[in-house]
Amino acid sequence: MTGDAAVLKAREIATRVLAPSAVQNDKAGRFSAEAVESLGESGLLGLLLPVDLGGSGLGPRTFAVVTATLAEADASVAMVYLMHILGSAVISAARPSAAHALTPVLQEIGAGRHLSTLAFSEAGSRSHFWAPVSRAQRNGDGVRISAKKSWVTSAGHAQSYVVSALAPEGEGPTESTLYLLGADTRGLSVAGPWDGLGLRANASAPIALDDCQVPSGFQLTDDGAGFPAMLNVVLPLFNLGTAAVALGLCRAAVAETAAHLKSARFEHLGQSLGESLPTLRAQLAAMQIETDGLSARIDDVVEHLENPRETTMLRVLEVKAAAGDAAIGVTSAAMRACGGAAFSKHLTIERLFRDAHAGAVMAPTGDVLREFIGKSLLGMPLF
Ligand SMILES: Cc1cc2nc3c(=O)[nH]c(=O)nc-3n(C[C@H](O)[C@H](O)[C@H](O)COP(=O)(O)OP(=O)(O)OC[C@H]3O[C@@H](n4cnc5c(N)ncnc54)[C@H](O)[C@@H]3O)c2cc1C
Numbered sequence: 001m002t003g004d005a006a007v008l009k010a011r012e013i014a015t016r017v018l019a020p021s022a023v024q025n026d027k028a029g030r031f032s033a034e035a036v037e038s039l040g041e042s043g044l045l046g047l048l049l050p051v052d053l054g055g056s057g058l059g060p061r062t063f064a065v066v067t068a069t070l071a072e073a074d075a076s077v078a079m080v081y082l083m084h085i086l087g088s089a090v091i092s093a094a095r096p097s098a099a100h101a102l103t104p105v106l107q108e109i110g111a112g113r114h115l116s117t118l119a120f121s122e123a124g125s126r127s128h129f130w131a132p133v134s135r136a137q138r139n140g141d142g143v144r145i146s147a148k149k150s151w152v153t154s155a156g157h158a159q160s161y162v163v164s165a166l167a168p169e170g171e172g173p174t175e176s177t178l179y180l181l182g183a184d185t186r187g188l189s190v191a192g193p194w195d196g197l198g199l200r201a202n203a204s205a206p207i208a209l210d211d212c213q214v215p216s217g218f219q220l221t222d223d224g225a226g227f228p229a230m231l232n233v234v235l236p237l238f239n240l241g242t243a244a245v246a247l248g249l250c251r252a253a254v255a256e257t258a259a260h261l262k263s264a265r266f267e268h269l270g271q272s273l274g275e276s277l278p279t280l281r282a283q284l285a286a287m288q289i290e291t292d293g294l295s296a297r298i299d300d301v302v303e304h305l306e307n308p309r310e311t312t313m314l315r316v317l318e319v320k321a322a323a324g325d326a327a328i329g330v331t332s333a334a335m336r337a338c339g340g341a342a343f344s345k346h347l348t349i350e351r352l353f354r355d356a357h358a359g360a361v362m363a364p365t366g367d368v369l370r371e372f373i374g375k376s377l378l379g380m381p382l383f
Pocket residue numbers: 083117118119120121122125126127128129151152153154196198199204358361362363364365366367368371
């Protein structure tokens with residue numbers, strides 16, 4: 001599949017599957033199994049996987065466009081997709097000794113029949129996902145893990161979970177190891193409901209791991225090498241992907257605001273809102289400027305990932321912080337410009353506004369990213 005074909009497929013699924021049910025799924029907090037099935041059938045679940053595993057061998061550029069396209073129709077599904085792509089990237093980058101156990105999993109992902117996700121955040125260390133408080137215990141040739149994973153997108157719907165835990169002999173708070181746990185692992189259970197303000201249809205519920213046995217073939221990184229995998233494999237794609245979700249939300253907010261300003265009328269003046277009020281035109285223009293700025297920033301990060309250089313990590317950190325602010329700013333402006341129609345939920349803008357707030361909360365949070373950027377500019381250690 002080429003990059004252009006992948007984007008066309010994403011557009012088709014966004015129009016046919018996501019858009020018609022986004023409002024209802026948001027209201028009911030319903031995970032869209034149909035969306036995941038369509039993404040699987042279209043080959044998009046294996047977007048970044050090598051061709052010999054049934055994937056498309058595509059890169060961050062297509063990933064960003066596909067994710068933004070999905071988010072424009074339903075950000076909950078886009079976030080499910082993003083977490084899956086991250087999960088599959090970590091599995092695909094696993095240490096060579098795990099290849100025998102993991103190849104069938106990767107082939108299932110390539111065939112579109114397997115959804116994965118990340119289970120990093122823990123109740124004990126909250127948004128500091130790089131410092132799990134759970135610790136793997138050696139057991140035979142594998143480990144046993146007990147942990148309270150506080151938020152896991154696609155909880156109860158994914159076929160596998162990429163799980164972090166401190167390495168059995170790890171000494172510092174970041175000496176973690178990553179493991180792959182199948183959804184049917186004994187002791188793994190969804191530990192509560194998901195009823196968030198936004199992204200309500202992505203099942204980001206807590207997961208409990210109660211003495212789960214993990215065979216050595218499903219250890220993804222060497223002991224203590226979970227942290228570098230988080231930094232090098234997960235962080236760039238996660239920050240790019242959440243920025244793409246934010247871009248989709250901004251684009252949807254601009255389109256919906258423009259449509260409202262054209263269609264809603266002051267009958268006593270014989271004009272639409274947009275014809276009548278320059279302040280609303282200025283707000284719409286400011287939203288468009290922010291949205292295009294974010295789009296340019298995403299293109300810049302993609303280019304930095306394709307051609308890595310000294311400034312790449314800085315741009316990766318910046319893009320998610322900037323995208324979170326842009327999405328909240330643009331959707332807030334849309335709420336204001338569309339007034340009562342937005343407030344009373346006659347438009348989808350209030351869903352976009354609620355969904356936009358998730359990006360800044362998801363770790364690394366906007367605050368943490370600004371803290372990292374500030375420290376790095378001052379030459380201070382980040383951890
Ligand atoms: C929709 C959604 C989906 C999610 N999906 C997943 C998932 O699939 N897998 C997963 O592992 N996790 C997931 N998470 C969890 C997420 O990544 C965070 O770990 C979680 O939101 C932590 O939130 P908290 O408010 O408890 O963090 P807290 O650590 O309590 O943060 C509270 C506040 O303090 C600020 N803060 C914290 N540390 C610092 C610092 N060092 N400097 C400055 N400010 C700081 C934060 O920015 C925040 O404003 C998801 C979260 C959401 C909202």
